[in-house]
Amino acid sequence: MSAYALAHLRPPAEPHEEVYEYMERIQATLDPFGGRFVVHGAPVEVREGTWPGTLVMIEFPAIEQARAWYDSPAYQDILHLRADHIPGDLVLVDGVGPDHDSAAMAAEMRANGV
Template sequence: MTAYALAHLMPAEPHPDVAEYLERIQSTLDPFGGRFLVHGAPVDVREGSWPGHLVIIGFPTGADARAWYDSPAYRKILPLRADHIEGDLVIVDGVEPGHDSAEMGRAMRAALQPSRK
């Protein structure tokens, strides 16, 4: 199942270390099948607030995403970004083929019904 690394990065001043991080990150993604899906695009906020930027990287599996994040190559360059840009990064699995949100809603509704004994 496809998995995603999502980063919500706060605004920051340009820094040479961040430029180096950007120059080197793709080579850390390649061995794990990672590719940028969203990177630096403007965020059109429709609800709530969203200070900062969004980065989404797709991976073939959750195991690939976790292996990339934990890899020596990525851990080596991570401080180049993290020391200069605050943010959050999460890894999340995508949905299975055939995912049905209506079925999820029905299951939730059923769980909310009082049980009859």
């Protein structure tokens, strides 16, 4: 089942050369783990709440590869290039399979008092 790295990145005060370097180098850190960009800085259409900044979504074959990518020496070596200049949040999350049924999920949650 696919897993995702989602980053909510706030606008930087100003562009920085290290951010460009990060962008140039990140794909090489993703390749060994099967990571691919699904969303990368496209305009966000906010329908509820607020969303200052942009969204980056990277798909991995499974959560193990997402974790291994984030913890890899190659990614940790470049992480500061972005994090020092663009504040944000990053989460890793499992996706759902093609047979996902939200009504069945609600029924299970209700039965378990969740």
